[in-house]
Amino acid sequence: MNEQQVACKKCGNCCRKGGPALHTADIDRVKNGEIALSSLITIRKGELAHNPQSGKLQPVSVELVKIVGTGRQWDCCYYDESACCTIYEHRPLACRVLKCWDTSEILALVEKDTLSRFDILEEDDPLVPVIHEHQRLCPSYDFQKYFIEKTELTPAEKKKLEKMVREDLRFRTRVIEDFQLKLS
Numbered sequence: 094m095n096e097q098q099v100a101c102k103k104c105g106n107c108c109r110k111g112g113p114a115l116h117t118a119d120i121d122r123v124k125n126g127e128i129a130l131s132s133l134i135t136i137r138k139g140e141l142a143h144n145p146q147s148g149k150l151q152p153v154s155v156e157l158v159k160i161v162g163t164g165r166q167w168d169c170c171y172y173d174e175s176a177c178c179t180i181y182e183h184r185p186l187a188c189r190v191l192k193c194w195d196t197s198e199i200l201a202l203v204e205k206d207t208l209s210r211f212d213i214l215e216e217d218d219p220l221v222p223v224i225h226e227h228q229r230l231c232p233s234y235d236f237q238k239y240f241i242e243k244t245e246l247t248p249a250e251k252k253k254l255e256k257m258v259r260e261d262l263r264f265r266t267r268v269i270e271d272f273q274l275k276l277s
């Protein structure tokens with residue numbers, strides 16, 4: 094804790110480190126469009142993300158829906174150099190509790206009460222069965238084994254991993270075309 098600092102200086106450093114994950118408290122902001130669906134990405138359970146509690150890259154324990162970055166950089170897509178947050182009045186819970194000088198509150202939120210795609214989409218949304226199909230055909234890889242522990246893969250495992258990646262890309266390409274979605 095930085096006892097010198099007691100208030101936000103609006104420097105934007107936290108917004109340049111990536112968009113936040115959404116929590117159940119944010120559901121109305123998404124449902125009424127204050128946070129646009131097109132600004133969201135999903136990290137599926139088991140996929141890798143930087144965990145602020147451990148400070149390491151590790152598989153997430155729950156599905157996370159996050160505000161996307163600007164593309165080439167980590168900046169949150171709602172961050173604007175001149176205006177800072179372009180959705181300030183509607184910014185999500187994680188941004189409201191973030192105090193860079195005392196991170197206890199934001200760290201307590203990590204992977205707690207988070208929103209998933211199923212909380213956001215209506216039950217009859219045509220994407221719901223697609224999400225289930227994707228999960229069935231392309232389950233999350235064993236990232237812990239392949240990328241964290243860096244276990245030496247056998248030729249058979251390499252082949253299996255390549256096949257999984259190709260199938261996943263094929264699936265995503267089809268869905269992007271069928272539903273006219275953005276790649277993110």
Ligand code: SF4
Pocket residue numbers: 100101102103104105106107108191192193194
């Ligand atoms: S919380 Fe800290 S890093 Fe974020 S804008 Fe305020 S002063 Fe900058």
Ligand code: SF4
Pocket residue numbers: 107108111112113160169170171172173177178179180181184185188
């Ligand atoms: S939503 Fe706003 S406050 Fe939150 S990270 Fe993005 S720009 Fe910053």
